[in-house]
Amino acid sequence: MKLLRPALLSLLCAAGIAQAAPPARVVGLGGAVTEIVYALDAGQTLVGADSSSIYPASAARLPKVGYYRSFSVEGIASLKPDLVLASDQSGPPQALEQVRKLGSKVVTLPSEPTLEALDQRILGTAAALDVPERGRALVDKLHAELREIKPVTAPVRVLMVSSHTGKMQAVGSDTAGNAMLRLAGATNVLGNQTGFKPFSAEAAAALKPDVIVTTTMSVGASGSAAAFLAQPGINATPAARNKRIVVMDDLLLLGFGPRLPEALRLLQTGLAMPQTAAR
Known part of the structure; x- marks a missing residue:
């Protein structure tokens, strides 16, 4: 399977993901973003998430920082994250900039409901967490499962x-x-x-x-x-x-x-x- 490497490289360069050590304190903004962190077996790094992060059950128990489209900068700051993983619909933009100025790395991930964007969400999250091989394995697994699913034949x-x-x-x-x-x-x-x-x-x-x-x-x-x-x-x-x-x-x-x-x-x-x- 082609993993859209040029698009991913552009995404990661724009996000500035060059870091000396894997992040230990992560906040997820967006339910799907937080879910990807768990799917990459990195849930132990999460110290907080937004209110749409309700799966798996452990995500629902994380400290909440409001809804990802209008999150609380103070709430994030209180958690002292070294990395904030955010859907590109998170905001407002000035709030994300405030988080950056407070010293947290912010990586935004595409939210479009397409398979290409989903690949980028997974691979971008994995790279930010310094587990790129897990990202590639998850994308491969997902596409293998999708190939087994055939569209319904009867019109509905x-x-x-x-x-x-x-x-x-x-x-x-x-x-x-x-x-x-x-x-x-x-x-x-x-x-x-x-x-x-x-x-x-x-x-x-x-x-x-x-x-x-x-x-x-x-x-x-x-x-x-x-x-x-x-x-x-x-x-x-x-x-x-x-x-x-x-x-x-x-x-x-x-x-x-x-x-x-x-x-x-x-x-x-x-x-x-x-x-x-x-x-």
Whole structure:
């Protein structure tokens, strides 16, 4: 497998990863970034993470520094990290610069939901942690597993919905959710729109999805999968009438991290089931 060495070299040079000793105190900003550290068997270096870092269980127990898009500089400073691994969506930018000025090395990693960017996230994290061979092994393993996963053959129209606050948003193109559906071989009924879009009950009914895919947090906001499907608009879809809903852990479904093969297998299993999929 080609490991995109020119792109990785450019990434690492821009990040300035020349260091005398492996980092001993690391903070992760972004759930997928933190998860990669654990997947590289380097979790013992983590002294803190942002609030989206909830997997594995030990990540959830780490001291938290706020949400990665609006993290606390003071929170990071109190942990005295020698390395901060950050999704390139972390910020604001001036906050990252403050962290650098306080003496911590900051390495930003690409967040795009593509296999190329995932390779770079893993290899860049491994290089920053001074375990490059583990990074190469993890990328090789991930790609080997992905080659064994075949897209679903039967056409299936999917509406992916996020509803953490009670206001439903549908997942369009240029998102991790859309990338997941594409890799699984499903059709995103909102694929002609970009990003997360609020939508009406009438719009949900008109889209006529065969299956609704959502997250555990979204279902939790409604109380149950049955209550989620009973919402106006959703309840008028073929998916709701046939109780075809796939509910997956938020970070697993949308993190586009090292568990990508597991996420795709679970998603495909759910898409193939005629009744409610297991969480």
